[in-house]
Amino acid sequence: MDRRRFLGTGLAPLAFALPAAAASEAPRRVSLAARRGMFPNVPLIAHDGRRVKFYDDLIQGDRIVLIHFFLLRCRDGLCPISIYNLTKAQQLLGDRVGRDIFFYSITLSPETDRPDLMRTYAQVFGINPGWLLLTGAPQDIELLRRALGYVDTDPERDKDKANHINVARYGDDALERWAAVSTQSSPENIATALKFLKV
């Protein structure tokens, strides 16, 4: 892979697509959901190598975000269906993804899903700017997983990462508005849910 070409097609729009917290003068409101611990502000690494803080950089403020968990190596074959549906949803949403809609796919296997593998994956699957594949320290990922509720109440089932939940949370932090949509439903269903979140 030509690195310059990769930078040209991937990283630069991504940098543009990430709203910079520092650029805003006014202190931004921390939502109730965040204050209740739904969005631990853990450091993460995106598939382009960029380092971000989960809440500060990815969630906070007035934007629609979609968050889900996945694995690069997905034993039950459900992750690729989710990713496929999201890639199509991204196309349906057009240039809104990266402008006021953002997708975040967080790995459940940070030990194996390194940023460089994620970068290849992102290229292969046509993951466009505005959508980040994210990994981080295992304990931070675990914190996120629990805070966002991707937990099976049966501890034995919960240990098996293949038993993950193919539902994405979507919402808008500034509006205090959060819902969920199945990533196994259709791309149209996912895109429409996002489009109709706000008035």
Add this chain to the structure above:
Amino acid sequence: MKQRERLLQSTVDLHREITRERLTRRDLLKLGLLSSATGLLLPISGLSLRAAWAKDGGSGSSGSGSNSGSGSSGGTSGSCAIPAPFIGQSGWFTNPMPRLFEMTPLSSGIAGISGPTPGPHPVAGTNDSKLRCVADFPSTSGQWGLDKTTPYADLAHQAWADPNSKLYFPPVDFYELRAVQHNHRWHSQMPAGSKGQPAWGFAPPGFDETKHSIVPGPVFRTRYGRSHFVRIHNDLPATPVEDQVSPLGFGTPIITTHMHNLHTPAESDGNPLFWNYPGHFYDYHYPNVYAGVNQYGGIGDPREALGTLWYHDHKLDFTAQNVYAGLAGLNCIYDDLDAGDPTESTGLRLPCGDNYEFDVPLVFHDRAFDTRGVDYFPLACFDGAIGQDYTVNGVIRPYFDVSRRKYRFRLLDMGPSRFYWWFLQDSGGNNIPYTVIANDGNLLPAPVAVSTGVKQAVAERWDIVIDFSKFKPGDKIYLVNRAEQVDGRGPTGNLLRPGIAVLQFRVGGAPARKDNSMIPAKLRDLPDPVDLATAKRQTWTFKRSGGAWAVRGEPVNINLNTNDQYDRFATPYQIPEGTAEQWTIVNGGGSWSHPVHIHYEEHRFLGYNGTAPSPTVNPTEYSRKDVIRLDPNAKVEIAMRFRDYKGIYPMHCHNVVHEDHAMMIMWKIV
């Protein structure tokens, strides 16, 4: 469908190959599986990438890919953690149970409605942002133009538009409600004190938050044969209001109000897709007829009467949060049999009294408060939402003063996810029998005395009669929940010992007026059984699929049209008007309970795990129903008719957290 499945499968295969074989983008380009122009994946059906890769000389490990990871090193207490009750024992039974606000029709009738005068048809071509009726969808983008693409005839009130129709029942009574944010007092000992904390609810005209509770909403007392109309203004804040206390932190101000389970034309049913926006209103028209108008003429089959209904928010993906916010209320409907007669001398002579003094709704709703006493909704819990502060009519564990006479109580489980098992007990914990007269608002053929309680799932209603004349003045009698439930999945099935007393009845003196009411030996006949020989059969399996809910194995794609907009008028499952079907409702497994609700008509159980209820077997279930308490691994056979009005209705899990996670399908009467 086939095409899409193939596409998906090839993507799956490709993905497996990529992740196992460590293919690079260049490899994929070489293999012709990527378009270099767009970088987008071009799945090719039938090509095995593995084979191609092997041919190319590659090799790689094909490990299982799973990694046990770091285990449960998370530092949070878990998003489904259930907080301890905020109000402890010292606060129990210290607050009086509020009576619901009694709704009355506007004295000036249709002229009393704010905004454009209601009519059978929506106004065409208006530029007023407050559009009306079912055309109330923004068209600002030019794409959301339901009101531009749908013929106005489809948007008309079915029971109001055509005077020549058998189904024409124009409104007689007019009402108005406003969905608002107000402060609500859950208990006098909450730290927010007299001010309370924000909640959403339905405010009637003249609502005063210092005098009235906003949760639950007012109770309507309506009558079969007397059509009514409700305009609900959406005055909810469009963005969270940072007032002195706090915004709710959950819910959406985009709302739709379902009347559970009136025989209502689809456009007034409060379908999850028929929402409206802050600053708008929506007009609901309830013809108040029994099912079977086309079949029997007049106002239908009186054996199809309901009695206890409730209205609540039903917004797609947000029902649990919005009902939890407080958007729910009661509607009792009467007729010549269930007369609502203050003198208790006509019809069945069920307890009523002046101003319905002895006909009392009890709305049960469990809530979660944080350690500071601020209520919250567990947004990050997929299982369901339960709390341990039990409220009745909006107040935590209240008391209720009663006279020594008979009372009719209408028990409603407002959810979002708790199941109850109701016992009546004295102060010593001894069980006292009580009389069940209606299941899901439907009067039983005959009253049933129960001593082992009734189980209640979300949205189920039980009408019971308690005769307090058998107690002494000063006695304290308790309504006790004995269903053990430790998470949102459903009850464990265990009987709590002791139970949780939720409501205390304080027995007072003799009633001011002699108790003239009765519990007659016969209540309401059941309708003729469905002819199963001609009924179409369907099986619907409710289960978890990849952590998401699914009906029949299909995650729900809510009615989308070809422009990827919600289509509020189409669904693949169509049912001809005037027919009946036999449905098998199956719980697909796991330790989950699902209260399955089917809109529009009541159904009958043909068998619950193979057993048909009868006057001697499960007599309280020998009834018409609109919620199926689908226990783990249960299989329920029902028969249901689809008569009179047309349009789109849902069937969904009424553990509303499950519903919001796609446990819902739509069907349409055509």
